[in-house]
Amino acid sequence: MASGWPGGEGWQVSQKRPHPERGDGSVAEGGGVADDLFGLPGDADDETGGGGGEGALGGVGATGRVPTSSGGGGAGSRGGMSLGAYSAGAGAPAGAGTRATPASTTGRAGTVQARRPAQRSASGPLPTTLPQQPQQQQPQQQHLQQPHGHQRHQHQRHQHQRHQHQQQWPQLLPQQLLEPPPPQPPPQPPPPVAAATFHERLDAEGGGGGGAAQQCPPPPAASLVEAEQRLATAVVSCFVAASGALLDIVEGRLFREAGYRSFSNYVRGSLHLGVGLRQARSWVAAARFSRALPAGVPWPSCERQSRPVASLPRGAGVRAWVMALQRARASGAGSATGRLVAECAREVMQAAAGTDARSAESEPEPESGSGGGSGSESEEAGGAQLPLAPFTLSTSNEWYTPEHIMERVRALFAPGAIDLDPCSSAAANARVGALAYVDREADGLGQAVAWGGNVYINPPFGVRAGASMQGLFFERCVREYRAGRVAQAVLLLKAGVGYSWFRDVLQWPVCFVSERLSFVRQLPAAVGGELRWGAGVQNPHGSVVVYMGPSAGRFVRLFSDVGCIPGANAWAHS
DNA sequence: GGACCGCTAAGACGAATAGT
């Protein structure tokens, strides 16, 4: 188990605390270690708040999100909130504080949410434990009706784990998060005795009654110390412990103990978990990212924070995360929102691409072929080298433009030629015939790749740093065209109406291709390696041809028989 | 002080594709 990871500790604690509230939006603050460890691009002149690295990130921002209480009367919470300490429906007084949400609020969630209430009603109160241990995979009733001696044993174990936890996670205490950078030693958490007293009280009051403890809110905190202790435990234990427990299940293949062959089957078949497959995977990815963080770097405290960086190469993800923390602190926003993290991730990856391309220029010759860029995920987290951002999808995601489209592109550029294809390959360029092309390894989005002349782009699908590759290539093309470096450009994009990046596409002359294009891919060498139409793959997307250049009239003439060109041939009067 | 409104962030999900 990775150092610093509380493992199931927080879980064990949380399961005894049917808190309806949780601290959210906070960042587990690791002090300024991260600031010292990482020199972040673009942040050199940042106002580091005079605090150097020791400052708090602006506080917890404890938004205290309240899990949605099921309108059904407190027996269960909705969706994933029933995980662990999220079993709010049981803890919160009915109708108190939480907005009642009809079980059928979201018909869209039908497949999962429609099944959960039935499961709950059939199996009694919602379990508050994640079956992280084999013996805890039993139904909740058995767990709650364990003999008192067993409970005491568990309680002692909890105490021991809490003690370990406080030693491992001193930086996570909200007291430190909330206070400005103190020169004085951080406030010490309340002694374990206080927490033990609280738990003992819980045990005494609800232990013998099965689920009775979950039906009653915890007794009011007798002191600020006790309240802060509860807050500290809740903040740390909720997301961190839950996601970590899921990761334990994945990496330890613990689901096999319950007879499941895969994690997916396990999640789908374990409705008592209260999480869907999508959520479970997100949390696992988040936990994996967190565990890989260097010591001293605060962990994300919610899935949203880790989502943009969880899929990045390790070093880039860490840099983006730390950058987001710094910016959140500098802006006084307090917590690093998911949006901020996503922005930082994009910046880091763009900077990394540029750095990589420049270094490649200065070096004699990178090893050709096997994608040196994308495979460099083993670099150290704090190292200066960042890997070339890999395309998310594999090389098999190379789909080449149908010839009848290419013919029109060449005619549009005539008497010139296609000067550049910034996302191509040798095989693809055999069809495109661009005078210059940039392959995947060289990365056409990199700053070192100069765009110019007549450009044709058929960007790959997939994402980089949370941003659509289609959108990234389109945005780069717009910049290059407006800067005057690109004379003309034709892009063949997915007709992603509704996508955020697609809104800007509609500002240009476009042709919505009437048919679903059968793209061309290269067959494996075993079957000749030739290019064939379609290869039996149905293109599920519509396509749109975008033109940037002075010859919009010629574009209309050439592409009017291919599809609809709004304003030209697509209106009823035309 | 409460009600109302708009904005923002987060949780959760469906749809889709690629890989195994």
Next chain:
DNA sequence: ACTATTCGTCTTAGCGGTCC
């Protein structure tokens, strides 16, 4: 067939501003 991964969207909740 199953798994892994992505995008974008919907819904909910928190928060701050404004008004009465």
